[in-house]
Amino acid sequence: xxxxxxxxxxxxxxxxxxxxxxxxxxxxxxxxxxxxxxxxxxxxxxxxxxxxxxxxxxxxxxxxxxxxxxxxxxxxxxxxxxxxxxxxxxxxxxx
Numbered sequence: 001x002x003x004x005x006x007x008x009x010x011x012x013x014x015x016x017x018x019x020x021x022x023x024x025x026x027x028x029x030x031x032x033x034x035x036x037x038x039x040x041x042x043x044x045x046x047x048x049x050x051x052x053x054x055x056x057x058x059x060x061x062x063x064x065x066x067x068x069x070x071x072x073x074x075x076x077x078x079x080x081x082x083x084x085x086x087x088x089x090x091x092x093x094x095x
Contacts, residue, residue, distance in 0.1 A: 029043060
């Protein structure tokens with residue numbers, strides 16, 4: 001059964017999720033949850049929310065980087081000549 005929460009004007013539909021985990025992981029997760037004053041479900045929900053948020057930020061950063069690279073001019077917009085690249089060396093050593 002789905003539950004709808006009002007989170008600052010944004011409706012968030014919640015649904016149950018069933019996981020199968022190693023019994024030792026579940027036991028230890030219950031201990032962690034108790035220490036943090038939450039439930040295993042709360043721990044999992046928070047971690048998944050953070051994971052999804054990080055992934056969203058990463059995708060946004062990738063998209064911006066691709067857009068910037070697509071808009072960039074080759075060579076930074078400068079046409080390089082051998083003499084330009086070695087000008088300092090040419091001045092110093094006269095070669």
